[in-house]
Amino acid sequence: MEVVSGMQNEKVALFIIFGGSGDLARRKLYPSLFRLYQKGYLSRHFAVIGTARRPWENDYYRQIVVDSLNDIQATDEQIAEFAGHFYYQSHDVTNAAHYTVLKKLADTLDQKYQLQHNRIYYLAMSPNFFGTIAKHLKSEQILTTAGFNRLIIEKPFGHDYESAAELNQQIRASFEEDQIYRIDHYLGKEMVQNIAAIRFGNNIIESLWNNRYIDNIQITLSEALGVEERAGYYESAGAMRDMVQNHISQIATLLAMEPPVSFSARDIRHEKIKVLRSLHIDTPEEAQHNFVRGQYGPAVIDGQRLEGYREANNVASDSKTETYVAGKMEFENYRWAGVPFYVRTGKRLAKKETRVDIVYKQLPTNIFKAAQDDNKLGHNILTIFIEPTEGFSLRVNAKRLGQGFATRPVDLNFRHSAAATGNSPEAYERLLLDAMNGDSTNFTHWDELSQTWKFADVVEKVWSENTPTDFPNYASGSMGPKAADELLARDGRHWIFSAQPK
Known part of the structure; x- marks a missing residue:
């Protein structure tokens, strides 16, 4: 596992996750935040507010977070310390009064964890609510003036160009373009x-x-x-x-x-x-x-x-x-x-x-055609393997073993090892x-x-x-x-x- 110097690399921020009870938060966000915690990027100066309509308490929410980490090797003490930074608020994103409660909790956690007014808003829910949430974050003054405000949004960003442009206009009423992080996990x-x-x-x-x-x-x-x-x-x-x-x-x-x-x-x-x-x-x-x-x-x-x-x-x-x-x-x-x-x-x-697969053009002439069974040279091909294996290969033409000059395609391969990919973020x-x-x-x-x-x-x-x-x-x-x-x-x-x- 990668180890970093905690104080030098520690990030300071409050995460507000809209849709904190959802599948994306459990499968991806909580495990990813925990890995960053293990590596020292998150330490003492961070907190997470999860919001959803369900009437949960902090302890129940923290158990949800703990359960999402079952596949990660860690001590019970480390997991408990991490989960202690999580807080829950039952929240209706269309109700302005609920944002007042959210602002109070955010301000309290900002002081408790010395978060320097840095806030990341993660919209892990239906895009139908993106514009509404962005509007209330500004109107109810949850956006801070001293630290940074960054909005992370998931796809789908619209259903077509027209709906995407309308959604973008709604969000841009509250956030500048350089504050908006449209995530594409690829x-x-x-x-x-x-x-x-x-x-x-x-x-x-x-x-x-x-x-x-x-x-x-x-x-x-x-x-x-x-x-x-x-x-x-x-x-x-x-x-x-x-x-x-x-x-x-x-x-x-x-x-x-x-x-x-x-x-x-x-x-x-x-x-x-x-x-x-x-x-x-x-x-x-x-x-x-x-x-x-x-x-x-x-x-x-x-x-x-x-x-x-x-x-x-x-x-x-x-x-x-x-x-x-x-x-x-x-x-x-x-x-x-x-x-x-x-x-x-x-x-x-x-x-x-x-x-x-990047397929290169054939040579203009094949000087080996008399020695070839099919009178053809194969294309050179550069392949980038993205998943499930990671690496690349280059296909070239080489001479067959033995008499004559018949050629055959040969792949020059590189693959990341299982150990390397297992430790990769x-x-x-x-x-x-x-x-x-x-x-x-x-x-x-x-x-x-x-x-x-x-x-x-x-x-x-x-x-x-x-x-x-x-x-x-x-x-x-x-x-x-x-x-x-x-x-x-x-x-x-x-x-x-x-x-x-x-």
């Missing part, structure tokens, strides 16, 4: 953050990172599980809004952006926004041609029946919601003109795998620490969101006007609908990652 993943190091830290990579040498880039976010308990949410979102508009678009942006002037939040954000301005917004006809949607059906694998999406709780028996998306993104700038970014994501696929842990440090590098700016919503809205509108008649169109445990393979085959290409059904 930006906290080790190998997503490694994209910058691989690109900008290696001349051999960056000098070939353009349309002269790269044929196409493929981004795969494949999930083996179905929608599970998120079915109700998924019915209103679908894979495009849940994964493509945010996570996949952010990864594509990091791959496509120009080198920043410095590795600072401002300069990185500038380049991300600039490249997103070059993202081609499809016409309806192009969207129809460039995007494929799917929905998983039932299957029997190894004698076990897997239910189809329409059989899940809170899902309509004739649901038209997509659980799979494959498509093509294009950046219309000097570096990337003519290079397609193929993206895909889906539920209940053959294997859990998040990766990026979890995504929420990284992002919470970034927010405490005031570092917005790995958070999403409104100008980024506005562009990705405009891109996704065209596809969503086309789909809303053309009801699918073939759902479900892929079996659980497969790699998605056949149309996704045909999408690349039309361009004379194929998906690099292909997992066989279990």
